[in-house]
Amino acid sequence: MFHPSFCPNPACAYHSLPTGKEPHRAVPIVRIGSYHTQVVGPVTRYRCKACGKTFSTRTFQLDYYTKRSLPYPTLHQALCSGQNLSSIARLLHCSPASIQNRIDRLSRNALLLHQHILRSHQLHEDLTADGYERFDLNHFFPNNINLTVGKVSQFIYGISHATLRHKGTPSPEQKNPPHPLQALPKPPRGALSTSFASLLQDLSTYWNPSSYPTLTLYTDKHPAYPAALRKVPFLQQALEKNQLSHRRTSSKLPRTLHNPLFPSNYIDRELTKDIAAYHRKSICFTRNVQNGLSRLLCYLLYHNYQKPYRIHWGALRLPPHALLAGIPSEKFKKKLDSVYEQRFFLSHEPLTPLWEALYFRRYKTPLKKKEEYLPKYACRGYTQGSLK
Numbered sequence: 511m512f513h514p515s516f517c518p519n520p521a522c523a524y525h526s527l528p529t530g531k532e533p534h535r536a537v538p539i540v541r542i543g544s545y546h547t548q549v550v551g552p553v554t555r556y557r558c559k560a561c562g563k564t565f566s567t568r569t570f571q572l573d574y575y576t577k578r579s580l581p582y583p584t585l586h587q588a589l590c591s592g593q594n595l596s597s598i599a600r601l602l603h604c605s606p607a608s609i610q611n612r613i614d615r616l617s618r619n620a621l622l623l624h625q626h627i628l629r630s631h632q633l634h635e636d637l638t639a640d641g642y643e644r645f646d647l648n649h650f651f652p653n654n655i656n657l658t659v660g661k662v663s664q665f666i667y668g669i670s671h672a673t674l675r676h677k678g679t680p681s682p683e684q685k686n687p688p689h690p691l692q693a694l695p696k697p698p699r700g701a702l703s704t705s706f707a708s709l710l711q712d713l714s715t716y717w718n719p720s721s722y723p724t725l726t727l728y729t730d731k732h733p734a735y736p737a738a739l740r741k742v743p744f745l746q747q748a749l750e751k752n753q754l755s756h757r758r759t760s761s762k763l764p765r766t767l768h769n770p771l772f773p774s775n776y777i778d779r780e781l782t783k784d785i786a787a788y789h790r791k792s793i794c795f796t797r798n799v800q801n802g803l804s805r806l807l808c809y810l811l812y813h814n815y816q817k818p819y820r821i822h823w824g825a826l827r828l829p830p831h832a833l834l835a836g837i838p839s840e841k842f843k844k845k846l847d848s849v850y851e852q853r854f855f856l857s858h859e860p861l862t863p864l865w866e867a868l869y870f871r872r873y874k875t876p877l878k879k880k881e882e883y884l885p886k887y888a889c890r891g892y893t894q895g896s897l898k
């Protein structure tokens with residue numbers, strides 16, 4: 511008999527997750543039949559006696575609604591080892607669209623897991639922050655992917671994205687005749703500072719001056735960073751009270767271990783090496799901003815919670831970056847063990863604005879007029895998929 515730990519209906523009294531402190535409570539469900547599927551065979555349906563909604567065992571699975579099962583661990587490993595969508599599709603004998611669909615699913619789980627950890631975490635290390643300049647769609651739309659990274663642990667705390675204006679002056683050959691894309695409206699000014707400010711605003715989730723009274727934020731000398739700090743009132747107050755210091759280092763210094771920006775430089779190197787879209791001179795560049803960010807979220811899951819901090823001599827494997835950041839494995843092990851199978855519910859995890867923008871696919875792709883697609887079952891407050 512199937513015993514779910516919660517009812518999937520967000521409006522039901524049994525929807526909240528058991529905390530462990532409360533006595534065990536069984537969700538009152540009754541079996542109401544089954545149906546046959548070509549993908550997993552018979553699937554049993556149940557009705558919750560508390561709210562009257564019906565659901566099946568598939569409602570709780572990451573592969574909810576899919577018509578084919580693909581191996582998530584293989585897909586994830588391939589994605590984080592420099593393979594592009596077409597290459598993974600060839601490996602798994604399916605279409606690149608199916609691969610992107612599974613990456614989107616996994617990225618939602620990765621985001622909810624990471625947000626769950628950040629909400630209960632207290633920062634105990636300094637941070638470095640930097641933006642990695644790539645492009646989306648074509649060279650007319652450069653972007654900045656901003657990341658906050660732990661100075662000691664190299665744990666990735668936050669991600670934000672900004673589409674920038676095209677830099678440089680067109681040459682006489684480019685002006686006559688002008689490229690049609692040059693005539694299109696340009697992204698707004700100050701996008702980088704706004705994006706960076708949203709990244710810094712998220713620090714309030716996991717940094718409390720009472721537990722870590724002297725935080726140092728290391729960045730390069732880009733003028734957008736002090737402007738972004740001024741946009742975040744609680745960080746401005748922390749600067750005035752000397753609880754926060756902002757140290758700026760030239761980005762032209764050698765990228766060695768002794769460079770104060772080493773953690774950011776290290777992540778830049780890892781991303782360039784491990785994600786196909788970030789390889790130099792790659793033809794696998796990002797065509798859709800949100801799809802690119804989904805891949806980055808899957809990489810965050812791998813980097814923070816699965817990848818060893820260092821491997822010495824091919825044998826000594828240090829624990830993952832999360833443990834170095836002071837996050838005990840008990841906090842994420844249970845969720846990590848089920849990240850490829852169970853669907854994490856948005857209604858169980860309140861999101862901060864930074865992660866909400868990523869989850870709800872609010873980052874726009876240049877020249878794309880349609881809203882980004884997000885399945886209705888993945889939205890907060892929506893009656894989950896096939897619930898009737």
Ligand SMILES: [Zn+2]
Nearest residue numbers: 517522558561
């Ligand atoms: Zn219910």
